[in-house]
Amino acid sequence: MVANVNPTVRRRRLGSELRKLREQKGMTAEEVAARLLVSQSKISRLENGRRSISQRDVRDLCGVYGVEDVRIVDSLMQMAKESRQQGWWHAFGDIPYSVYIGLETEAASLRVFEPQVVPGLLQTRGYAAAMIAGNLPEATPEQVEKRVNVRVRRQDRITDEDAPLRMWAVIDEAALCRKVGDAQVMREQLAHLVELSHLPHVTVQVLPFEAGAHPGLSGQFAVLEFTDATDATVVYLEGVNSDLYLEKDTDVQAYSVMYEHLRAQALSAEQTRLFIEEAALRYAP
Structure with missing residues (x-):
C-alpha cells in the first residue's frame, strides 16, 4: 500500500486525465458510453472524480481512446489502484x-x-x-x-x-x-x-x-x-x-x-x- 495516498484526490486527478484523453480523441461522453455499453452519467462521474474508478474501467477507456503508450496506461492503472484505497x-x-x-x-x-x-x-x-x-x-x-x-x-x-x-x-x-x-x-x-x-x-x-x-x-x-x-x-x-x-x-x-x-x-x-x-x-x- 502506498503511504499518504488520498483516494479522493487520486480519483479527481485520474478523472481529469481520462477527460483529457477523451477530448484529445474528439469524443463526447455520450459516444464513449455507447461504445462501452454504460450510462453517460457513469462516464461523467468517473471524469469528475465522484465515482470510484477500477483498473478495468481504465483499461476499457484507454482502449476506446486508442492509448498505445504502455507507460501512460500503467500510470493510469496505478492511479486507479491508489484511488480505491481508504482514507483515514x-x-x-x-x-x-x-x-x-x-x-x-x-x-x-x-x-x-x-x-x-x-x-x-x-x-x-x-x-x-x-x-x-x-x-x-x-x-x-x-x-x-x-x-x-x-x-x-x-x-x-x-x-x-x-x-x-x-x-x-x-x-x-x-x-x-x-x-x-x-x-x-x-x-x-x-x-x-x-x-x-x-x-x-x-x-x-x-x-x-x-x-x-x-x-x-x-x-x-x-x-x-x-x-x-x-x-x-x-x-x-x-x-x-x-x-x-x-x-x-x-x-x-x-x-x-x-x-x-x-x-x-x-x-x-x-x-x-x-x-x-x-x-x-x-x-x-
Whole structure:
C-alpha cells in the first residue's frame, strides 16, 4: 500500500486525465458510453472524480481512446489502484460528506463563509457535540460522538506543523449570537476562536449585522485550493441530502469575487477579536 495516498484526490486527478484523453480523441461522453455499453452519467462521474474508478474501467477507456503508450496506461492503472484505497475517515464508517473531507485533507488553502455557526475546523469539542446533536435530533449518542470525533480529527490540518491548512473564515455575527450548548460551551468556543485567530495561517473576520445585505445571504460556501496545479479549485456547497461541488472556472470565479466582497464588508482581524471578546460577555456566569 502506498503511504499518504488520498483516494479522493487520486480519483479527481485520474478523472481529469481520462477527460483529457477523451477530448484529445474528439469524443463526447455520450459516444464513449455507447461504445462501452454504460450510462453517460457513469462516464461523467468517473471524469469528475465522484465515482470510484477500477483498473478495468481504465483499461476499457484507454482502449476506446486508442492509448498505445504502455507507460501512460500503467500510470493510469496505478492511479486507479491508489484511488480505491481508504482514507483515514473511512475508519469511522459511513460519513455522508467523505468526498469533502478528502478534498479538505489535501487542500493547501480554504476560504469559508458561515452565516449561522462557527466553521467546523474552528469548533471546540463541546460546541461540535451540541451543534451536531441539535442538527440531527434523531441521531443516537453514539452517532453524534462518531461525527464529533471525525470533526476533531479534521482539525489536525490546522495544527499540522509541517503543512498547516491556510484558512480564511468569514463568519456572520449570527454565529456569535446563536447559543449552541450552554453558556460555558459558548464562552469556551468564543475564546477558542480568538486563540486560533492568532495563528499565522488562520484569519477570522466577523461580518456584523450592521453590514446589511451582502453576497453571502444565499448561504454557506467554501473554496478549496490545492498546491498541485493539476487539481482544480473547488467550490463546496453543503446540502441537506446531497452536497454540490463546482469546478468550472466561471463558478469558481463568481464565488471568489463574492468572497472578496464579504472580506471587504467584514471587520478586520483585530476588530474581529475585540468584537468576539465583547460578544462573549453575554455568556458570562
